[in-house]
Amino acid sequence: MWSDTKEAVQKKVGDVHTRIMKKNYASVPNWWFHIILVTMLALSLLTCEGFGRQLQLPWWGVLLACSMAMFFTLPIAVITATTNQQPGLNVITELVIGYLYPGRPLANVAFKTYGYISMVQAINFLGDFKLGHYMKVPPRSMFVAQLVGTLVASAVYFSTGWWLLTTVENICDTSLLPDGSPWTCPSDEVFYNASIIWGVVGPLRMFTKYGNYAMLNWFFLIGFLAPVPVWLLSRQFPEKKWIKKIHVPVFLGATMAMPPARSVNYITWGVVGVFFNVYIYKKHKQWWARHAYILSAALDAGVAIMGVVIFFALQSKDIIGPEWWGLDMDDHCPLATCPTAPGIQVEGCPVF
Incomplete structure (x- = not known):
C-alpha cells in the first residue's frame, strides 16, 4: 500500500488508458478543485458557527475533521482500489x-x-472518475457531470428526507413493530445510537478505567499486529501463493456493516461475490474482465431504482404484496428471540 501511495503522489502511475486519455483530452485544472474546496470549507464553517451554533461543532472541529478526511483519503483509496473493501473512519472520528x-x-x-x-x-467520486477513465469519457465532462449531479442529488435527498419525515407516520420508530411503520431506518438508527454512545456518554466513561469496556482498547493493538503473522509466513514460504491472498484488513473490515445489516444481507452478498469472482473469473475470464465492473454498478443502480419504483407503484398505494419469507424483518433465527435468563421456558426455546 505504501509503494502504491508513493507512486500516486509522485504521479508515476501510467497505463495504456492514461496515455490515451492524456493524448486525446485535456485534464481538469487543479484550481477547479481548489475553488470547490475553499467554497465548501467556507460554507461548512458558516453552517457550524452560524445559525445559533445548533450543530454544537466549533470552527476548529470543522478544520480538524476536514484535515483527517484529507489525510486518510489517499491511503484508504488505495486499499479500496486494490481490495474492493473500504475501511471506515467513523469510529476514529x-x-x-x-x-x-x-x-x-x-x-x-x-x-x-x-x-x-x-x-x-x-x-466515490474517484471511483466515478476511474469508470470514466476506462470508458474514455473526457475528464472535464466527468467533472461537470459530478458537480451537477451532486447539486441535484443533494437537493433531492434533502427534499425526499424532509417529505418522508413529515408525511410517514411513526417513521423510524421500531418500538411500534409489527403494527407501526415499515420504515425502520437501520442505518439512521445506528447513526443516532453512535451519537449517544460517543457524544452523550463519551469514550472517557466507556473505554477507559472509568467505564466497563476498557479492555476493548487492546483491539487497536491486535488489529495493528494481525497482518504481521501473514506477512512473515509469506516471506518464510514464498512458494505458497495462497498465503499472500490472506488479507487481514479485509476480513476485519467486513464487519463494519454489521450494525445496520442483517445476516441475509451478508449471505446474498457472499453468494454473488463468490459466483462472479471465483467461478466466472476462472471459467469466463474475458467476460469477467469486460463486464464485472459494469455489472457491479448496474446492480447498485438497480436496487435504488427498484426501491423508488416499488414505493411509488405499490407501497404508496398501500399494496404491500404477498407475504413471504423474504419480507420478514428478522434473521429467521428463532433462538435469537429466546430469553437467556435461566429457568424461563418458552415454547420452541431450549431450557438454560
Missing part, C-alpha cells in the same frame, strides 16, 4: 471528538460527517 468535546451529540455527528463521510464521498 467519533473517538477523537468524543474525547476532545464530550457531552455534545450533535457535534459528534457533525464531526463524523465532515471527517468520515467527506472521505467516503471523495473515494
Whole structure:
C-alpha cells in the first residue's frame, strides 16, 4: 500500500488508458478543485458557527475533521482500489471528538460527517472518475457531470428526507413493530445510537478505567499486529501463493456493516461475490474482465431504482404484496428471540 501511495503522489502511475486519455483530452485544472474546496470549507464553517451554533461543532472541529478526511483519503483509496473493501473512519472520528468535546451529540455527528463521510464521498467520486477513465469519457465532462449531479442529488435527498419525515407516520420508530411503520431506518438508527454512545456518554466513561469496556482498547493493538503473522509466513514460504491472498484488513473490515445489516444481507452478498469472482473469473475470464465492473454498478443502480419504483407503484398505494419469507424483518433465527435468563421456558426455546 505504501509503494502504491508513493507512486500516486509522485504521479508515476501510467497505463495504456492514461496515455490515451492524456493524448486525446485535456485534464481538469487543479484550481477547479481548489475553488470547490475553499467554497465548501467556507460554507461548512458558516453552517457550524452560524445559525445559533445548533450543530454544537466549533470552527476548529470543522478544520480538524476536514484535515483527517484529507489525510486518510489517499491511503484508504488505495486499499479500496486494490481490495474492493473500504475501511471506515467513523469510529476514529467519533473517538477523537468524543474525547476532545464530550457531552455534545450533535457535534459528534457533525464531526463524523465532515471527517468520515467527506472521505467516503471523495473515494466515490474517484471511483466515478476511474469508470470514466476506462470508458474514455473526457475528464472535464466527468467533472461537470459530478458537480451537477451532486447539486441535484443533494437537493433531492434533502427534499425526499424532509417529505418522508413529515408525511410517514411513526417513521423510524421500531418500538411500534409489527403494527407501526415499515420504515425502520437501520442505518439512521445506528447513526443516532453512535451519537449517544460517543457524544452523550463519551469514550472517557466507556473505554477507559472509568467505564466497563476498557479492555476493548487492546483491539487497536491486535488489529495493528494481525497482518504481521501473514506477512512473515509469506516471506518464510514464498512458494505458497495462497498465503499472500490472506488479507487481514479485509476480513476485519467486513464487519463494519454489521450494525445496520442483517445476516441475509451478508449471505446474498457472499453468494454473488463468490459466483462472479471465483467461478466466472476462472471459467469466463474475458467476460469477467469486460463486464464485472459494469455489472457491479448496474446492480447498485438497480436496487435504488427498484426501491423508488416499488414505493411509488405499490407501497404508496398501500399494496404491500404477498407475504413471504423474504419480507420478514428478522434473521429467521428463532433462538435469537429466546430469553437467556435461566429457568424461563418458552415454547420452541431450549431450557438454560
